[in-house]
Amino acid sequence: MIAEYISVGTEILLGNIVNLNAPFLAEQFAKLGLTAYYQTSVGDNKARINECLDIASQRADIIVLSGGMGRSMDDVTKESVAMFLGKELKDDSIESAEIIPNEFGESSGEIIEDKDKLYVLLPGQFNELKPMFLKYVYPKLANVSKSTIITRTVKIAGISEEETAEKIDALILKNSNPSIFIYPKSGEVHIHVTAKGENQSECERLIQPVIKELKTLIGEYIYTTEDEVSLEQSVAELLMSNDLTVSTVESCTGGMIASRLINVSGISNVLQTCYVTYSDRSKHKILGVKKSTLQKYTAVSKQTCEEMALASGLSLKADVIVSVTGLAGPDSPYPDKKVGLVYIGCNVKGKVDSIECNFVGDRAKIRECATTAALDFMRVCVLRYIYEVKFGVKEK
Amino acid sequence: MIAEYISVGTEILLGNIVNLNAPFLAEQFAKLGLTAYYQTSVGDNKARINECLDIASQRADIIVLSGGMGRSMDDVTKESVAMFLGKELKDDSIESAEIIPNEFGESSGEIIEDKDKLYVLLPGQFNELKPMFLKYVYPKLANVSKSTIITRTVKIAGISEEETAEKIDALILKNSNPSIFIYPKSGEVHIHVTAKGENQSECERLIQPVIKELKTLIGEYIYTTEDEVSLEQSVAELLMSNDLTVSTVESCTGGMIASRLINVSGISNVLQTCYVTYSDRSKHKILGVKKSTLQKYTAVSKQTCEEMALASGLSLKADVIVSVTGLAGPDSPYPDKKVGLVYIGCNVKGKVDSIECNFVGDRAKIRECATTAALDFMRVCVLRYIYEVKFGVKEK
Known part of the structure; x- marks a missing residue:
């Protein structure tokens, strides 16, 4: 399935902020096994958001929008999506939308299904978007993509991206499920092992031998196999x-x-x-x-x-x-x-x-x-x- | 005039890197008095780069592309732009292109004029793109935009974005040339004073009284009026x-x-x-x-x-x-x-x-x-x- 990300915010087009949502969502899409071909940024302008929705809906199954929400923004994103889908806005939310609670800010998010496509609206603040995506959107998308996808991250340090690639190249080529992907992170390297399966235990069964092989190949460089440990x-x-x-x-x-x-x-x-x-x-x-x-x-x-x-x-x-x-x-x-x-x-x-x-x-x-x-x-x-x-x- | 930025690179779509070029170029466009409505990211894929060029050329006068250049990338960006414009690639550069030297890396950039539109190709590495843009592209774009545009940055600390806005709101509303824009930067605030004029001295004449007024209004918070001083x-x-x-x-x-x-x-x-x-x-x-x-x-x-x-x-x-x-x-x-x-x-x-x-x-x-x-x-x-x-x- 194809996912596309649209970030709404004039502050992005003026260069006021570095968009941290973009690499985060891109990595999450990859973890979910979703393919991403494009990302777009657009200002707080309904006509132009509409144009982006028009283009994105022709080339993606899942469209995630961030920003342009909340009182100060006049809720341009919600209004634009509602208009684009021909739906009503009631009590600040789009008709038939599933609400995504925001525990760290004021603007809640929304998920709307329309003609086999999924529209996900999230606030622009990274520290609000991230927990909302992980808690509510990720499981939903994992569900939509119809198979269980689980990614385990093996984090290593003391070795370069190139040396890592050399050492585990054969393992990468040998495996397609789980797939293995190398992410360089300033001074260290993360390896994503992503499995697709019928259910969680099948995914884990697929992942475990690969983690073991990684430990054999580059064990001395691994400092954790847990996602949240720095x-x-x-x-x-x-x-x-x-x-x-x-x-x-x-x-x-x-x-x-x-x-x-x-x-x-x-x-x-x-x-x-x-x-x-x-x-x-x-x-x-x-x-x-x-x-x-x-x-x-x-x-x-x-x-x-x-x-x-x-x-x-x-x-x-x-x-x-x-x-x-x-x-x-x-x-x-x-x-x-x-x-x-x-x-x-x-x-x-x-x-x-x-x-x-x-x-x-x-x-x-x-x-x-x-x-x-x-x-x-x-x-x-x-x-x-x-x-x-x-x-x-x-x-x- | 309208400028649009397209970043090429599968690593962006996979979330491997934070795109620092985007906020930098956006800020430079603003300094040049260029309007930006959209930014797009696309992978190292000629058909999809072509689609982005097609869309961007319909809505912008200046199209800046970064990334997808150099030997390892097969020069997808140059090939795509050449193909899109119906031009030849000779010795690794597009027919009739002006070369932008790269003093910090291997891939030089290019500027191509075609049907009243300007295409600027730059490498994806921020530490290469930034000096190339400032030294070669900025003066060219300032020239193209047909009037001289000069931006002076007044940098302040010890006061929030909101308090700054409150203190200089009247000054912002009173001035359209130079225009005044507030940029929050983690813990400090930058104020851009941008003047459009016939020549540099006219711009400076317009800017000076505004800088003076800023010094009167918020002088105690200003730590520099020089762009490059942190x-x-x-x-x-x-x-x-x-x-x-x-x-x-x-x-x-x-x-x-x-x-x-x-x-x-x-x-x-x-x-x-x-x-x-x-x-x-x-x-x-x-x-x-x-x-x-x-x-x-x-x-x-x-x-x-x-x-x-x-x-x-x-x-x-x-x-x-x-x-x-x-x-x-x-x-x-x-x-x-x-x-x-x-x-x-x-x-x-x-x-x-x-x-x-x-x-x-x-x-x-x-x-x-x-x-x-x-x-x-x-x-x-x-x-x-x-x-x-x-x-x-x-x-x-």
Whole structure:
């Protein structure tokens, strides 16, 4: 079945906002096994919304509209859809419509069936649209598409999209149900495994062996197989469940790792003071990086990074300390070091390890990739520590 | 004149990426005085790109396409446009096309004039499209639109979109050339003043009195009247030009202020160690917030915030210390304090001031607004200090 998305809002056409609904709905359509060929944005104008409906209804079975709802908008979307379908508007809702409750805002949504087509109206605010879609629209569409579709997301980090594709290419080609799709997400990669079946248990039966094969192929990179778990959450849960306190000492990421950890509620139980030590002076005075190390190897080196993680200058030390130092650009002060070079260190109960990364992109992109890589490296180091403790493997 | 934007890319329809080109181009169209009624996204498919071109060419004078270019894409966009216009493709470019150089990537762009319409082809990568558009396409479109259009951006912070509208409403209504438009940008507000005229100096003559009136009406909130200057840059330049060192002590923003400052290259000259003190223990042990203060007023209070900014526990103190403590949610541990309550403090050479803010939104939004508000409060406090030093006004 074919689905098409129309976003209504003059603010989109003026560039006032980034439309977050579009990638969200597109991903949901893919999860539902619905095909999408077009997306359209249009202003708060009934004649033009009508034109979009006319075009979309000729090429899609399911038409999802967002925005142009609520008192301030004069409800242009509802009025346009009602007019287009030749239906009445009663008490602010379209005749024969099924109401979609909005628990986070004022404008409720609507689902209308007309001539074998489904029209779904949702508010424009992403934080309202998202829960409404997931709770009420997704099950409805899964039902309409006449077969049960279930998608499981395998989330990985520490490996690029291209490397992932290389490693699981044969698996992708071998499988059509479930289908496997790779989604790059700033610094990490998500793999969707989508099965179509008669019912939920059939879908799960189809999905399980593929998840198992993924674990065999790229298990070391998988941080979760749960949809709602983020990388920082997976790291935070690992720390919390093992009673490990954590601290960050950051240079080029400048607080972004701490900030990501603080996304996780409950982190306050384990998060100790974090430090942004951007200057050499700061790295020396606060963290205790030796002056000779900074002079001999520079601030962007494996040696400095590991001394940062060691944090001999701190009197109060966390169990886990992650350090980052790198060249985010735009320029490199060192002739032999390129922009994008980043060192990440991790100290778990006194044992320090580090990796060298080379990221590509502008300053913001490099810092973002470094942050994600640091969270993942922390996860790997902590897992290794737990493994050693559990199985009594001797440390080198 | 009417402009329409078509983004080509299956990755958009699958939800793999957020389309940053769309709001950028929409804003540029508005700056150029071009009207936009629709935006469309379509996959890497020639027949469907052709359909989009057919529809767009019936309703717009200028059609800008992005994406679907480069070797991996088989150049579907160029092939589709050539086919649609009945032109030949020679050496990878469309017959009679003007080439747009790409200094940051491999795929060059093209501008083709056909039957009084202009087709602009650009690569899909935002960091390539943006400089190409600004350097080569913007001047061309400004020329085509037959009058000179100049937009000046007045950037303000510390005031909401609604309050801004209220304060400058009369000015907006009074002026049609230049036109005045308010753009909310996460935590700050941009005001575009756009003039149409015979030439640049006429436009500037029209714009200047409006900028002056804006300075009279909302001068205290304006941090720059330059397009390319960000809030963190304006703060950083103020600090650097006055030889003031800076440090952040952050709770709910968790390093986001430090991270924003580190966006500015050259900040290393003034940025001292920054601290993320998320727990009460951290606030007490590291910053020297009194235990009694934390007990009596809690961590989210004016008193704690000001003691954080005072940072009596730090041996090495920066000239300017900005502090943030607040409730980012999802829940509030205090029955009398609501999620969104944030205190921001600023210490300039020992003099501490603070403000109370109440933000609305989810955890991410509240943290983002708090970060922007803190940067702006720092700006205001530093300006006040400089003013006092310069004019010898006595401190209270």
